[in-house]
Amino acid sequence: MSIQKASGAKVQIAKDGPYTVTGDLPLSKQTIGTNSAGESVKWVEGQAYPTRGAYALCRCGHSAKKPFCDGAHAKVGFDGTETASREPYEKQATISQGPTMSLTDAEKLCAFARFCDPHGQVWNLVNETDDPGARKNFVREAGDCPSGRLVAWDNSTGQSIEPTYEPSVGLIEDPAKKCSGPIWLRGGVQVIGSDGFHYEVRNRVTLCRCGASQNKPFCDGTHASIKFKDE
Ligand code: SF4
Ligand code: FES
Known part of the structure; x- marks a missing residue:
């Protein structure tokens, strides 16, 4: 983490x-x-x-x-x-585990920016993360979520993948x-x-x-x- x-x-x-x-x-x-x-x-x-x-x-x-x-x-x-x-994000979030990556989701933080929708939605993409193309889209969509409702995690390292700002x-x-x-x-x-x-x-x-x-x-x-x- x-x-x-x-x-x-x-x-x-x-x-x-x-x-x-x-x-x-x-x-x-x-x-x-x-x-x-x-x-x-x-x-x-x-x-x-x-x-x-x-x-x-x-x-x-x-x-x-x-x-x-x-x-x-x-x-x-x-x-x-x-x-x-006022709980930390990880306590508020649910987790979906895919083959190589996971998704955490704290729905209440959604700002309705809709970056999670293309390519069949991020909640489906996480299940296809053994495919390099799907994994790339998954990481980008979770990272573009402005509110941090969605966070992508690498299963092999246990680390979140965050854009650099x-x-x-x-x-x-x-x-x-x-x-x-x-x-x-x-x-x-x-x-x-x-x-x-x-x-x-x-x-x-x-x-x-x-x-x-x-x-x-x-x-x-x-x-x-x-x-x-x-x-
Ligand atoms: S990208 Fe994030 S803020 Fe935007 S609609 Fe999806 S969950 Fe909500
Ligand atoms: S609900 Fe007020 S700016 Fe989004």
């Missing part, structure tokens, strides 16, 4: 308020790129925002200065209660569903709850920025059903 190293960068959650990001983390749009069948197949790096030092990102979905906080959470009476499980913050855009998605923390960013709780440090997590997730502070895909737009 591998444990993600903390990068030193932090996101502090304010009670019913924004996320304050410290550690000079770059901030950019990250768009879900699709193939001709409309399937999610690649991440496309987009606009970079100039940031210096600490910055506060909107968590309620109502700021007029998105992605930054403008204090709107107080005016709209935002309830940002953190309801997500510099510590950074992404703002997900989903043109196929005509909506904006969550805040994507990559590369081992420490998230600290409004009560001081230190969430498990992971290589990939997605934080709700539409204000409507039932699994705060994490995204649960609700932004797609409410057609949240970062405009």
Whole structure:
């Protein structure tokens, strides 16, 4: 089992308020790129925002200065209660064992980015991982899952296979569903709850920025059903 190293960068959650990001983390749009069948197949790096030092990102979905906080959470009476499980990922996840690789899955963390769908879905691909082509697709699909709901594991080493990310913050855009998605923390960013709780440090997590997730502070895909737009 591998444990993600903390990068030193932090996101502090304010009670019913924004996320304050410290550690000079770059901030950019990250768009879900699709193939001709409309399937999610690649991440496309987009606009970079100039940031210096600490910055506060909107968590309620109502700021007029998105992605930054403008204090709107107080005016709209935002309830940002953190309801997500605080158990480590591996305790929340179920495991599917394939011939050469395994898949862990913590369904509640799904951000609805759909990288798990092509090639017959990642839950089927894991059972075909004795085939090199299927194994390659399996590893890519699990690694492209932005929320870290899905993780690929090598059965022979017992290690997870994670993409390499510099510590950074992404703002997900989903043109196929005509909506904006969550805040994507990559590369081992420490998230600290409004009560001081230190969430498990992971290589990939997605934080709700539409204000409507039932699994705060994490995204649960609700932004797609409410057609949240970062405009
Ligand atoms: S967040 Fe992960 S599990 Fe959810 S749809 Fe996207 S790739 Fe699949
Ligand atoms: S941004 Fe995904 S549920 Fe809020």
